[in-house]
Amino acid sequence: MGSITFHHVFKRYKGESRPAVNDFHLSIEEGEFLVLVGPSGCGKSTTLRMLAGLEEISSGELYIDDKFVNYVSPKDRDIAMVFQNYALYPNLSVYENIALGLKLRKTAKYEIELRVNRVAKILEISHLLERKPSQLSGGQKQRVALGRAIAREPQVFLMDEPLSNLDAKLRAQTRAEIIKLQSDLKRTMVYVTHDQVEAMTMGTRIVVMKDGVIQQVAPPRQLYDEPANLFVAGFIGSPQMNFVNGSVLKEDGRFYFVNKRIRLALPEKYGSRFDSLTRSERNVVLGVRPEHVLLGPDRTDEPQPNSVSAVVQMTEATGADSYVYVAVGETRIIARTEPETVYRPEDKVSASFQLEKLHFFDENTGDAVGGEPG
Ligand SMILES: Nc1ncnc2c1ncn2[C@@H]1O[C@H](COP(=O)(O)OP(=O)(O)O)[C@@H](O)[C@H]1O
């Protein structure tokens, strides 16, 4: 129970030239924790609202448990949704807010009492049941909203940025609680956020969207290690992946990445990606994550292979990590370093890349070039 299938779903709002959701095509398994992530306006909420039945589908088909539901009203979908702004009824007590959905479904009174008390205990809000929403903190309100969804015991939970209004500490704590709840209840969860850290820590599978279009669907690790295009590569990970323009060329059977300042002899494993190289060179964007950039002492006097001269611009220490921003000519590169190593602006250093950890993107399409099979 609780599987979902989007079959080429579009949403076109009246008067808008571009579809808000463009050919959303995806199956979600029963019990899965799926996260939709992407910048503001990319169509996440619209997708979720179509799934909830709160927004009409312009074209395509939506199935829940193999049942065609395009025209099924929200209350008949066995779905509970939690919103960013909690959407509690101000005149009802916490108890009544949690009980309301059950009451409307004509659940027996003793059953309602049982369920409300049970979720209140899980969420540690038993002592708040008599209060009105105005007497609660933001975190407590969000718990009540979660409780209302859980008490319904739906097959599918939908959450639209439910943690956005909480402060950092409470956000991290509630995030952990939602993960635990979902794994205990084993219900399908579709969770929307614009925060890539939230997406990476919560989802078992992540859908990255941009301009209404799915960019990639993958488990967190794969999204990080094998981004399908420049957008995903830049969106997932903080600080973001470094990008360097240049070209790949073949010399004596070996592939090199080169630009005005950099020349990298590429490990054999990348060779197959460039086999289709028809011309002698191909313009690409090289991607390398900050943790794969190594800084060392300046070697301008004795240039090393696969290493470039760089000048430190600034450093940023987060406590556990330090990030050093260096300039290689016009290109700015961020390196993650040990916090113990101290760099100062204008320091001359050498930068090298972990050659096994490079990414290559087509300069024109932005799509990843080749990639590991599977
Ligand atoms: N009711 C509406 N009428 C017209 N355009 C809308 C409406 N709701 C959202 N949009 C537009 O659809 C696009 C996607 O919006 P939305 O789904 O809210 O994105 P997200 O949740 O990812 O921020 C945006 O360009 C937004 O302006």
Ligand SMILES: [Mg+2]
């Ligand atoms: Mg939204």
